[in-house]
Amino acid sequence: MDRLLLDAHALDPHTRDPHEAPAEEAALGALLRCWLREVGGPRGHVHAAGPHLTLRVAGTPVRVRVSGGIALRFDGPPEHLAEGRWRPLDLPSLVALVERELDGGNEEFAAQVRAGREAVAAILAARARAVPPADPWLASEQALVAGHPFHPAPKARSGDGWLDYAPETHARFAPRLLGVRADLVAQEGDTTALDAFGDAPAGYVPLPAHPWQLDLLAAELRGPLADGRLVDLGTGPRAIVPTSSVRTVYDPGTGMCLKFSLDVRITNCVRKNAWYELSGAVELTRRLTPVFERLARSFPGTRWLPEPGYRSAALGTRLLEGLGVIVRSGPWAVCGPGTTPVLAGALAAGADGVPEAVLARRAADPVGWWEAYVERVAFPVLDAFFGHGVVLEAHVQNVLVGFDAAGWPVEAVFRDLEGTKLVSGRHDLTGVPGEVAGPLSFDAARGWNRVAYCLFVNHLAEVAATVAGTADGVLRALWAVARESLERYVTDHTTDSVAPLTRLLAGAPLPAKANLGVRWARAADRAAGYVPVPSPFCEAEGERR
Template sequence: MHRPHPAEAEVAEELAAVRPALLTRYAAELPGARAAVLTRLWRALAHEPLPWITDRDQGREGRTLRLGDGRRLHGPAPDPYATAAYVTVVRLDGVAYEHPARLMTDLAVPHCVDFAAELAHSVASLALSRAGQEGHTDEWPACDREWEQRVVDGHPYHPGCRSRPGFSVAEQFAYGPEHRPLVALGMLPVRAEECLVTGVWPDDMRDGGRLLLPVHPWQAAHVLKRTCDEVLTAHPLMSLRTLAVPGGPHVKTALSARLTSSVRDISVYSISLSATLSAFADSLAARADGLLHVTRTLGAATADSPDLAAVLRESPQTYASTERGERVVPVAALATTTLPESPAWLAEFTRLTLTVGLRLLELGVALEAHGQNLLVVLSATGAPLRLVYRDLADIRVSPARLARHGVPVPDLSGRIVTDDVPALRRKLFGSLVAGALAGTAGSARALRGALESAVLDLPRTPDLVALLEEPLPAKALTLMRMSPGTPGDQWAELPNPLRWKGR
């Protein structure tokens, strides 16, 4: 029997006090959660440029990694695009490890202790998320928020897929979208002259000369140390910090907690650019031949602090026709349906996303088109019709490319602006192909088949040639977590799925 990790025991102890009826189910979900996180970790070890791994050998019985101190780490042949939990054990110098946190601890490499703690929390939280799915049906949801809440396992490739440090078990049940709660956002009054506002801040979120800023209750309790008299009830969406107000907008709140890779605050920089980016995106979508909508930013405000800010956006459901039976589905939720099991459907979906993504890249905009930001409008029969994109805060814009195509260059500055071609391609290919499409396909074999079919009809631009012939960039998520002194994204090069000869 597997020896429980202390993090698992801590969650079980809290669960016994909060929802004791789920204890048996939680224990039953732990082995699968360990394998799910270990699979993600093994992918990172096998492919990311971790400085303490000096060599990688592929053999008939798997892959062997040589560490800088001479030790050897052996595991199954890795599929860099697999989403199924196929790794149940990895051997370090012959010693078997089933728990990713124990493996990371015994690797004894720089920054392993903190990362091992996150892995342990990811396993326990993932088991908790899965345990809370009693009563869930396989029927397609009737409303958009229910699609978001179907993504129980979190990021398909990040070992910290469900890591929520700082959240108690009770708070995970209260705020985690997979548990389908109703959340009471606090409405914190701040004098208007103390705020930076872009767009239009609605009248019903004002109190005389003060703005009422929506605040996530976790943020209010743990960071701001404030209580709010007025509340706004909303349903948490996939990112946890963004919530859908019934009949109203989506509200993106600051949440100064580390979820997977990042602390989810809202920078003053992103607030200052939000209206400009929203207007620019409207004009950009018009160049996509009706295949793309971008949710408009209605208003954004900050009290000059990343810990106290909010963004109001249109619901993606705005761009579906209920009369025609259309649905707007986050790409990350497609894997919860049977649609990707059809090679023809997967090829059609891949063709749609690449057509839009490469068209915008050629014009000069690289979308951060991962499975959370990218949504697809499905017909009543499930056919992919067009795309919806939300959250413009991390796109990249090339003034040189825009000017070359006669597109007016918006008044932007900072990290969003770059003419660096590799950086633009990494942004799109890493999020769309290595992220959204790979996560939907679920394996290198399925992804390769979809790409082979989809690219036949695409214009052979230099960007497409790079996608066809070069290694595929993907964020080195584990390297980033183990490099606390290195800001920004770091990258791995994955085998090009069109040339992948693995499993």
Template sequence: MDRVDLTLPAGSVGRQADAYAAAPLLNCLLREVAEPLAVRGDLRVHRLPSGRLLRVRAGRRPAGPEVHAAGTWHRVGHTELVKLVAEELRRHTGLPGGDLPAEMIDSRDAVAALLTARARSAAPADPYLRSEQSLITGHPSHPAPKARGGGPVASWLPYAPEAHARFPLVLLGVREDQVAEEGDTRALDALGTAPPGYRLLPAHPWQLDLVGPELAAPFADGRLLRLGTTAFDTWPTAAIRTVYEPGRDLFLKFSLDVRITNDIRRLWRRDLCTLRRTDTAAAHAFAALGPPAAWLSDRGYRTAAFAFEELAVLVRDGLRGHLLPGAVPLLAAGLAEGFGGSPLAATTDPAAWWAAYLRQVVPPVLTAFDDHGVVVEAHLQNTLVAVDGAGTPVQALFRDAEGAKLLPDVSRAAGWERLVYCLVVNHLTEIAAALAEHHPGLDPWPAARRELARHALPEIPGLLGSPTLPGKTNLLLRWTGADGADARYLPLPNPLAGR
């Protein structure tokens, strides 16, 4: 990536950053603790736990927050909004909230840095990479979706997908008797050359900076060697710690000791030790489904026994062995966010486009669940939708065995709730709203109801008839310090009902 000026201008970029950061925070606040009161044109009025009234401009990205005081409405900037949220949540929960207010500020400042960097860098020519690197808003219902651990901008910006970054990986040599691995990791041995008695282990340079002091002893005693860097660049995807190398068609997922949304993004030992079982079950389910649906398998992992989680790297299937001929993969989250050349915005027949989208995305998830007991985490960031030359969806590809669940490890009811949240609330609701924004007059929900009704799962009638859907409480989860893997839900209005 080109060198950029890291100073954050107080003008248009600052205002844009405020708006980008406020929208997901408002989504959380309004969803989780506010009471809707009135609709006045495109304005929505809500009562907060303190009794204060908050007014916003409606939409999937609420904007222009105002608080009513002394008989009039007062505009609230992002800093004031963070203060307001903190006051309301302390009252609502009785808890101080830990580091979350600082994370909200960090998220806004990160957006400003990303906008500055994007203005001076070129987006990838490849539409797939462009879609992966498009997420300036990010998770639309998280209080701090772009927080980067509070570190200085210079420490993380060179590795930020939203800044159109690309970079080589650091190559390490791990002494053979210290290697820990499982599954198929052969792709790692083709990344360079290790000296006799050592195995190659690529490392994400940001992660190596973060854990560097912990590795002083293994470097000193020869258990670990520095072997330079790869001869090629890799592209960070939307997940930040997962990179793609197009020439080798290879995805690699790393540990990253930084909180991003709800979790410290480390490859935890507990997850790595169950990965093969989960991935095998998911791969079997999709093999039984057959094309065009596809599962991008997490083939195996390699690490060092003395830094098991810190240096772990996961090898994931590339795209080419799964894609239909001529199909172009795009990240679903990128379709919701928007990027140059998006077929969602460009289609001239949005109803047909949406029907094709549903036909590719919905059946594999439901069938994997009902026939094979695999709960695919089919949210926007784990789903790729491939389109043909006309931009019509023709295939869906799913990824991330780490996030998938198996029955009966979780109950069918819990698995179904997770599936509905990921597929319907997180995924279809966002794509439907983006499509309707670009194509006013389209009602996407009758088609979604018809697609779901085609499937004979016993849970479908309840889904279509329920007045509510499960909405994950990301703001309250973070405020109360819950484990990042926890999922707690509150009822949201069901757009599928009564269609």
């Protein structure tokens, strides 16, 4: 969360909830960052003025102190010029300015932003009463209280009762268990982990289900439950733990993860497993197994979490998708002895959920720690793209970093095949049904934009900003080291084969995903475009000189 304490007058003076101020801080910071990146910057409405950035929103001057480079960390309260004086800027005022500048046209937007703020306040209140998990990896998964720093409503969630299933509140809950009539089971690959959740009656197959999703699907389930196509077998035998994506959970009993469908909008997407994604996960697991074997030989410490199977019920598309569950390996099964996996998102967000040894090592030797981090994370992502035609979505919620006992990054674990794509023309998809093959592929240009955004803008820029804090000199040193590491990678390849990376190191702008734009347009996440942001490697070049 930003190092930003709001003036008490920016809030409702009757509000006594101690969690309102940090919730407002998080929501205000996220929306303002979106505006700076997607609208103010591209329109030329942002200028440096002493220690501040000043911008105009709907003709109103706004100023804020910023550090962290393209991560845009705020070092003081945003202010707007009103009646000739600089006054604290509150969230309702910023929302009104954004709506006026964008000419209205989205009656849902203000409510979504407010819902995000209210969700953070509710999370903080519940979190204060909860006991964090003893598992250090799960503690990092449940540390993302403020959510995506460049999304206008990162914690807004539709539906009721969501706090009971929220990772940020340290939730644990038992799954429900359904029995699917054997002739109606839809499954591919290895699904044996699902059988560990309980026995089904003769003629039925067990299917664990997310209780929140069953509530959402109650109307559609009445018929199949009434006529015996499904049977409700009650509560599962043990608690499962939600990870940062909300719908993916960890099962301590098997050491596996389960990716459920949730008919809930979280950030830009309704989080259900589309039918083609169910089959696509199994297909990608088969194809990526030899790729990751080669990556691990080239870059020791490279790991991944395969998704070997799925199970659902063949009861029409709505329930096939809504009840579909993907089996995923758990990180403790793939990390080496003595290695502790930590979610990269927690490393980017600050100290919460990060082991003390990692914080101490990072503080003692930030540049050395960062160099090891960049090589562990970036090299296999780049080689997957350039060498194997595979687009890994290496944003901070899809990467776990493995640390040794001394706090050094020694492994990188990549997960979530939903966003993994194959570069068109690099893979033979003969025999894969067209409806499955199509969503698995990106052309090279689209693939590189996704790699560059996720790796450099969403991931490395955010972690670097946290490592550097407010010290601009440290931040420049970190990017100088990153540049030198990436140049070493380039020297091992022909210039033409890594041309997009070479252009980036030469100062080409980076692509940043336009989350404000896609939310304002009320479009699907796949319609999100990119806006250019300045390359941090330009300043890094100056640092080296």
